[in-house]
Amino acid sequence: MYIVLISVHGLIRGHDLELGRDADTGGQTKYVVELARALGEHPGVEQVVLLTRRVVDSQVSADYAEVFELLSDKASIVRIACGEDKYLRKEMLWDSLENFSDNVLAYLKSQPRMPDVLHSHYADAGYVGSRLSHQLGIPLVHTGHSLGRNKRQQLLASGIKRSEIESIYHISRRIEAEETTLGTAERVITSTQQEIEQQYGLYDFYQPERMRVISPGTDLTQFFPPQGDEKKSPMAMALKRYLKQPNKPMILALSRPDPKKNIVALIEAYGGSPALQQAANLVIVAGNRDDIQEMETVSKGVLTEILLAIDKHDLYGKLAYPKHHKPQEVAVLYRLAASSGGVFVNPALTEPFGLTLIEAAACGLPIVATEDGGPTDIIRNCQNGHLINPLDKAAMADTLLQVLADKVAWRRLARKGVEGVRRFYSWPAHVERYLSVIRPLVEKTELITRMNLQRRSGTFRNQAIFASLDLNLLGDKVSLAPFLQTMQAHRKAIIFGIATGRGLDDALSTLKRHYIPQPDVLITGQGTQIHYAPNLTEDAVWARHIDHQWNIQAVRDLLKEFPGLTMQPKSQQSAFKLSYYMDPTVASVHEIQQLLLRNEQAVNVIFSFGQFLDVLPVRASKGLALRWCAEQFGFPLEKTLVAGVTGADADMLRGNTLGVVVDNRHLAELADLATIEKIFFSKQPYAAGILEAMTHYNFFADDKVGTAV
The missing domain is CATH 3.40.50.2000 (Glycogen Phosphorylase B;)
Structure with a gap:
């Protein structure tokens, strides 16, 4: 078998890899070099060539300007011109990929024989590999390493604006290239099943039947049992x-x-x-x-x-x-x-x-x-x-x-x-599994079914659903099941968020206990923390934003002796939330607000479930956190269904959102919303009330793909 690997960006050579030199010279460069070398040692492989970008730049080693580098008797690196000679970060290469693709095509046609398979690594190589696969009729295998949709969420969480993400990272071009690659590749190789379901599952051209899990190899010359020294x-x-x-x-x-x-x-x-x-x-x-x-x-x-x-x-x-x-x-x-x-x-x-x-x-x-x-x-x-x-x-x-x-x-x-590890995670084991996946493509012994590739019209996930947990998603297993099935069917069309007063650990354990999948956005602590899927990336900029004028010690001192208030356990407190039990027959929210204002403490005071009182920074609440996420992700409030049950949910429900007050025993806390014509009051409790609101608002009318599911 003759295999061509394509990894366009970074600094790639067969020795002394400059791992960590920059964001482009990390795990992927190490992986492709080790994969090429390991494949070259297998008797079933005649030749393996790793194609990468040639770099001629006095700021980096002259090694990267060498056109050819031998890794072993059967494995080599070949460097191909790609636009400018100087070293550029991967985000600057998009306009040069056609040039690289044409040069690779000329190189392959100059060789004694064509490769049996192309294997692209990362979105840029996927774009090149897709073009070559169509031109040459050679099967394409792809490994993403990381995906643009997840990267965009991580960048948003770090505080970078959407416009900056586009100008710096060209993230839309990357995502489009990933979609193109998923539509072309006959096999997509991932490290875990979770990667298939939670990351690739968000793409229009998601074809799980073409995906295979092959765990990365481990260098057993470095990692071995104790020797005594x-x-x-x-x-x-x-x-x-x-x-x-x-x-x-x-x-x-x-x-x-x-x-x-x-x-x-x-x-x-x-x-x-x-x-x-x-x-x-x-x-x-x-x-x-x-x-x-x-x-x-x-x-x-x-x-x-x-x-x-x-x-x-x-x-x-x-x-x-x-x-x-x-x-x-x-x-x-x-x-x-x-x-x-x-x-x-x-x-x-x-x-x-x-x-x-x-x-x-x-x-x-x-x-x-x-x-x-x-x-x-x-x-x-x-x-x-x-x-x-x-x-x-x-x-x-x-x-x-x-x-x-x-x-x-x-x-x-x-x-x-x-x-x-020797059996499942060594490089020889990795290569055996790898060859078992690609051999049927080369020998054409496995039928490849092709889906009807059709992109969704409009913006990706331009709708959202946000719900609280207690007395909303939780409380009735019977209605929760069809709600979760509905969310799964429309996962490509909507962003799913949960907003709760529970802390992060408590919320995660509750989701796990009730078999609720991790949402795209998890707002916890009454809106004081925001985390994004799939890796629970915390929005650190939100934390800095709500710290404005917040003096937790001053608030604690002012409320220390206030009648009718009892401090909740330490597990319910956080850096941006003071939580109390309140006896409404003794204390009132209005009195507490007035006391804090008189003492120059601008805060949010939230009463919920008839007994819980939370004091937050003035910039923090579930509603404010929801609107922050809408700004970050770019989904319109007018297409955001919000389900709430208590006073803590009031500012999520007000405004331009599609609000639903789900029937429950604490409706008195939201009684003033009954005069707002736009807010729907469901007749059914728990998740059934949210499903009722979806029908009321005809919420999925624009999602033709999801409706077909």
Whole structure:
């Protein structure tokens, strides 16, 4: 078999890859080089060529100007001219891709034979591969690596305006190229099933029957079981200065300092379990840092929380949190933990794949990981650990203790991890699976069905549905099922959002408990936090926006002795929300508002469910958060169905939205909305009331594709 790989952007060479040099020279460049090399070692492959862009630029190595580079006897890199010679970021290459495609076509026609298959990597190569596939009649295989629709959401969450996203990242061209590629490719290769369903599922030309999961390969020359010399390494010496009993088993967590990685919850679980503290040390490796105060806001916040949690539970001498580590020391950390009889833990709220779990397993280290996404596949394949609910700290501690306590089971898990990685996640295993996927395309032994490719008219997902949780989605399983089926049928046409007074952890565990899929937008804490799917990306700009004139300590002091108010548990409080139980026979919302205003505290005071009182920054509420999201995503309020049940939902329902007050026992809190003609009051409760409103507003009239489903 003769295979051509196409990876246009970045700096690609066969040695000393400049990983992390910039956003374009990362995991993808490493993957395509290693894939080319691994394919070249397989007896069933005659030749593999990796085509990339030729760069002639004094600012980068002359290696990238070499037209030809040999990787092995059967594998090589060929660099093709693509517009300007100088090194450009990938977003600047769109106008040059036809030039690159024409040059690749000329190169292929000059060779003794045509390739059997083209394999494009990322949207730009997908665009090129689609053109070549049509011109040459050669099957196209595609790997996205990341997708434009998700990237756009992440950029919006970071505070970049839609107009800037277009001018800087040309995101619409990228998404259009991805649609074109999905319509052409006979196979799309992904890392996980979750990637297929949650990311590719948002595209018009989504064809799941053409998609195959092939997990990335792991370099077993770097990740292998302990050899005995790791205990003398500089990293081992660095950890010893933190620990009173450094020879105890090690619980190792390794991730960047990101709220989604849930490291603080792990520390809380460890700190709340004397038995676990007695059994093992905890080692937290959360990126590299010099001065936390100088780090970007999100990382600074997570690291500060880590230090506060360590101090709260007085974990000094039991917990190590080194400031620096080199890339090559990651494998040493796994081996140190394995040699101690320890365990690797990934407590992330969401984990699309989980490469660190495979690396740890290859080093003979049992794993405990979140039950979300990739870890479920890894543990099912390797049988080398346990899945946990990342929101259940007590269960997390118990599971870790279970792994550490049973030495016989520990050795079995360690052995199965090493064997499982070799079988499922090594490069030879990856290549075998890869060839089994593409061989039927080459031999034409597998019928490829082609869908009737038809783009939706109008803007992608220009409608939205936002609903609260309690007494709305929750309360009636019978009506929830058809509501969720309706949302799934129209998933390409609408943005689905949930707005709740619950905190993030509470909301996520509630969704999981009721089998409600993660929404596109999750507004929590009465509108004080916004997270976006698929990776629970927090809108950090929203947090900075609502911090305006907010003085939580002043509000707390003013309400400390107010009659009829009782503070809710600490778990219900947050940096932007003070929560109380209020006795309405003793206290009134109006009196509380007047007291705070007299003392120059401009805030939002929200009363709901007949007993809960929340005080928020003046810029925060469910309605304001909803409108922020509408601005970010570009969906019109006039096409946004909003379902609410209590006073906390009032400002979501007012205005230009299509409001529905779902029938419930707290209607008195929304009685003043009854005079607003535009707001619909459903006769049915719970999710049935939302379905009733969909019919009332003829909400899906414009979604012909969804209606067909």
